[in-house]
Amino acid sequence: MKLNLKLQPIDTWLKKTSEPLLIAGPCSAETEDQLLATAHLIAKTGKASVLRAGIWKPRTRPGEFEGIGSIGLEWLKRAKEETGLPTAVEVATAKHVEEALAAGVDILWVGARSTVNPFTVQEIADALKGVDVPVLVKNPVNPDLQLWIGALERINNAGITKLGAIHRGFSSFEKTAFRNEPMWEIAIQLKTLCPELPIINDPSHICGNRELIPYISQKALDMDMQGLMIESHLDPSVAWTDAKQQLTPSALSELMDHLTLRKPEIRDKEFTDKLASLRENIDKLDDQIIQKIAERMQVVQKIGEYKRDNGVTILQVNRWDQIMHKRSAFASALKLDLNFTGKFLELIHSESIRKQTEIMNDKPVVEEK
Numbered sequence: 001m002k003l004n005l006k007l008q009p010i011d012t013w014l015k016k017t018s019e020p021l022l023i024a025g026p027c028s029a030e031t032e033d034q035l036l037a038t039a040h041l042i043a044k045t046g047k048a049s050v051l052r053a054g055i056w057k058p059r060t061r062p063g064e065f066e067g068i069g070s071i072g073l074e075w076l077k078r079a080k081e082e083t084g085l086p087t088a089v090e091v092a093t094a095k096h097v098e099e100a101l102a103a104g105v106d107i108l109w110v111g112a113r114s115t116v117n118p119f120t121v122q123e124i125a126d127a128l129k130g131v132d133v134p135v136l137v138k139n140p141v142n143p144d145l146q147l148w149i150g151a152l153e154r155i156n157n158a159g160i161t162k163l164g165a166i167h168r169g170f171s172s173f174e175k176t177a178f179r180n181e182p183m184w185e186i187a188i189q190l191k192t193l194c195p196e197l198p199i200i201n202d203p204s205h206i207c208g209n210r211e212l213i214p215y216i217s218q219k220a221l222d223m224d225m226q227g228l229m230i231e232s233h234l235d236p237s238v239a240w241t242d243a244k245q246q247l248t249p250s251a252l253s254e255l256m257d258h259l260t261l262r263k264p265e266i267r268d269k270e271f272t273d274k275l276a277s278l279r280e281n282i283d284k285l286d287d288q289i290i291q292k293i294a295e296r297m298q299v300v301q302k303i304g305e306y307k308r309d310n311g312v313t314i315l316q317v318n319r320w321d322q323i324m325h326k327r328s329a330f331a332s333a334l335k336l337d338l339n340f341t342g343k344f345l346e347l348i349h350s351e352s353i354r355k356q357t358e359i360m361n362d363k364p365v366v367e368e369k
């Protein structure tokens with residue numbers, strides 16, 4: 001399945017002043033002075049192509065700072081006049097769209113908390129009908145590719161062809177090093193379904209702290225993302241929102257200097273020949289892996305039938321524990337990553353269980369994720 005979106009290439013609607021594309025600015029517009037000073041410092045780096053600022057902020061709990069509101073749009077207008085940087089804001093209602101457009105905002109984005117709600121996305125899409133403005137759609141808070149696609153389709157169906165996605169990571173119950181798990185595979189799936197759709201990475205929201213931003217920014221570029229959206233504040237220590245994840249404009253500039261830009265492909269014959277020969281090896285090895293997995297599943301089938309005929313349970317926890325330990329030690333000796341090996345073995349075990357459940361029930365099982 002391919003995703004059919006009517007799109008205009010990003011370089012026709014977003015002028016890049018520097019590589020890679022950078023959208024930068026404070027998490028929230030707080031005061032006119034804060035916004036203007038930050039905008040000037042960002043413009044001075046010469047590395048940002050767009051100035052972002054949150055005007056309306058969706059907060060988890062009431063009583064937190066919910067954004068400065070419409071007055072901030074005036075400040076943003078002034079920042080644009082003074083720095084020449086086009087501007088971008090998040091919109092979550094039809095009223096936000098109308099006000100942002102009336103104030104001459106150049107790019108709108110739909111936030112993660114809006115993307116989860118088709119009613120909200122449709123309201124935004126309806127407000128955009130007949131308007132020619134670029135729109136970026138953040139991934140939904142939860143790891144649901146269909147919701148992300150649905151939001152992109154709704155905006156696209158409203159006639160918006162200057163369209164892009166923003167990968168800001170996904171909320172997870174497990175506490176990890178990241179504020180929002182990157183789950184790159186979801187962004188990769190979107191890219192696979194629609195290679196023409198630009199995806200901009202948002203390291204600030206993925207990381208939730210300054211320290212990890214360089215790592216995620218570099219990884220995003222290596223995942224062939226089309227740009228970065230990074231929060232920057234003239235003095236993050238006093239920021240009203242997301243203080244821990246904002247960078248000063250000079251730290252942002254330094255970060256950009258240290259990123260390595262790589263190309264998705266090169267046309268050099270020697271390089272392509274060598275790559276093709278290495279890929280031939282991969283093709284052969286992948287076939288062998290699949291062949292071996294199929295053989296293993298045939299044995300699993302036999303064991304399943306044997307256990308069924310003798311009234312023995314599918315799960316054999318001691319045997320499984322033994323397999324995990326032995327295989328992990330073997331894999332580790334071969335320098336394979338333990339985390340990867342564990343996930344791979346668990347995947348195989350759950351397939352064995354699925355297969356044997358089918359055998360015990362004598363019919364296909366209900367598909368579980």
Ligand SMILES: O=C(O)C(=O)C[C@]1(C(=O)O)C=C[C@@H](O)C=C1
Nearest residue numbers: 303314315316317319320349352
């Ligand atoms: O050894 C068994 O009893 C099996 O059914 C095989 C197998 C496996 O895939 O290795 C599958 C399920 C059990 O929990 C343990 C091991």
